[in-house]
Amino acid sequence: MNNALQIHNVSIAYGDNTVINNVSFSLDRGEIGSLLGPSGCGKSSILRAIAGFEPVTEGAIQLQGRIVSTLLDKMVPPEERRVGMVFQDFALYPHLTVAKNIAFGLRKLSSSDQQQRVTELLQLIGLKDHADAYPHQLSGGQQQRVALARAMAPRPDILLLDEPFSGLDVELRQQLAKEIRMILKREDITAILVTHDQQEAFAMADKIGVLHQGLMHQWGSGYEIYHRPSNITVAEFIGEGRLIKGKVIDGHHIETALGSIAGNFTAEVAVGHEVSLLLRPDDIIHNDESDNQFEVMDKIFRGADYLYTLKINEDTSLLCMVQSHHNHAIGESIGISLQVNDLVAFPIK
């Protein structure tokens, strides 16, 4: 196994306050990972531990097979780790031009090699004409790309991106995430992105780790964490959807207020158990001929479609995405049918 990065049972604490508890994951060379979680879940601490700015209190961090952090106080200092980092505030040097910022980590190269690498990167980030500009003359998105180029310039073993889009406009984020993914893939760079925005994580990452209160709840592809969440926390944090009560009838069926629903279980549940079943808006199809008619409690216009909240019974509701020319008033009833492939059900304790 040629792991670019291996995090092995790592815990991180500030004083008595443990912010990361026994987290493990690994990335192959060229893979892009993402640590996703609400603010305060400790995700940035992992990044800072990889970079060498925070010690670990348990476990070990390996970069390219070399142990760089263990609890034995044998920390490799940040300057010897070959790690590139893109900061939330970009941390561009205001006294240096764009070209000099990018060349900042290249001082060990000859000046012609520096020149060449800088030109190459400016080309890559599409800022060839701004080589002599100062950071404050650039837009936020441009500064972001300069910060990325600067971190990439010394060809680090791994690139760490700490909420790199949080200071930017929403429209810009999606586009930059796509662009940056392309750049990273073209340069075959291993990278980790820390974010609280799942759309960003989906757009950028091959593997996503869902962190909550210092624990890693799931590590997998975007498809996996969305469609096969490993527990209720992940199910509630990722995407939209509602949990409805049901009872397991056999290996492929759950009896609910909507009738019997068929599909494949993503996790093992015992027959006869009471469960919570996750139903996402895309599991539910608008169908006027259906016998299942439910009252519209609420609706949100989203452009291409409406997100309707349907009342199943007193304490259960469903979310249903319907093309927006199907405009129904609140109080009206609409018909739905289900198209569920994976039954995501969690036993009720």
Next chain:
Amino acid sequence: MATLLALPVWVVIGHIWMPAGDVWQHLADTVLQDYITNSLLLMLGVAIGTLILGVGSAWLTTMCNFPGRSLFEWGLLLPMAMPAYIIAYTYTGLLDFAGPVQSLLREFGGWGYGDYWFPEVRSIEGAATMMSLVLYPYIYLLSRAAFLGQSLCVLDVSRSLGNGPWRTFFTVALPLARPAIIAGLSLALMETLADYGTVQYFGVSTFTTGIFRAWFGLDNAAAAAQLSAMLLLFVFTLVVLERYSRRNAQYHHTSQRHQGLKRYELSGWSAKLAFGFTFGTLFLGFILPAGQLLYWALTTAEESLDSEFLLLIWNSLELAALASILALLLALVMAYGKRLHESPVINFAVRLAGMGYAVPGTVIAVGVIIPFAAFDNSVDGWMRNHFDYSTGLILSGTTIALIFAYLVRFLAVSLQTVEAGLGKIRPSMDEAARSMGYRSGEIARAVHIPMLRGSILTALLLVFVDVLKELPATLILRPFNFNTLAVRAYELASDERLADASIAALAIVITGIIPVILLSRSITRSRHE
């Protein structure tokens, strides 16, 4: 180190309980009452004067458009370059009986001595006017920033609700700017309390002149220290007031944007009035006195510019350069210490070291000389006892004592500048450099020094100019027969040789313009960002 720098203040405070004998009783019976009343009256006068000039000019230049507005925006800062004692000398020369104004009046009116009434410059009202003319920029600066900051969010609302300019000013802008105005006012009043040159020259007895008299006239250190302690009480009230109002001010400056600012277009009479008010302020506060100084300097240049004057300049520059470099080094050490090891102890120490700026030079001088003299005497005594050798005065009466006093008083200036500069270097910038293979020393060279260069230069300049202007501490602590520009200007003016004092005064004013330029440049820059 910080503790050492706070020493003078502690010495002065410590003397509150020391018996000063009959002298204190004598002071309390006779002049103390005068000191307190005069100081309070002076503060009241300066408060009224600076408020009208400062707030008025700030409002006009930020919220109204009239001919010359952008020029006045920075021009109104120029009086800061004029120390109060220098403007006092100049106006005395202009307005006293033999001065050009009264001579002209007599000529036109055909009056003789005693035939007409003319306000006496050398009075408490005169002193308050002089100080108001040069201290209003404190209020101008802070209230201007406040007006700019609030414009977008609330002033437009008031206007859209149908309030006219005057109503908006009194019901919205003024109350909102109040914390900033009070902060500026307390700074101006601290300077008023610290002033020695003006009140001494005008014969107004206040605490500072009282301290001098107790020190030089009555030769009673304890009484001087006790007067100093009382003065400190006044000052600390102002410090608390300033801190308190600034704490509130933070909440008011939530939005710093002011692109939406739409000025009232003034025309006709109102434009003329606005122009007249701002121009009048600037004219009386800077142009007239500076012009008079220049005129005197030109007429006396030949006889005054001798080797003695060169020595004066050399002394002043040497002291100012030495003090500013030392202050910078100290400030760097402290600011870095605070940055690297954030802890309550260090924060407190840095705060403590920065306190000196509020303390009047007279008080610092007294606080420096008492322990230094005690040290000298005990070393001398010890040496005489053991080696039969007299060391004499080692510290007191030397430039060391003087420079120490300057450090106590002006360290805050360089500390503030350096801290502000260091604050712009965010921790992530250090971390970025480390992740790119830089070690601490290399980070300092590649990132910190180039980024701090401007602040370092500013810190040096500001302290340099402040030291050059400083009068009372220099007067008390200077070595025998050691003169600086400020001291010389004071001495000559005291001898009624106003014209001869002008070259030294003009040199001080010209160097004083440097920080004004720096300040106005940083203001314009902050507006463009």
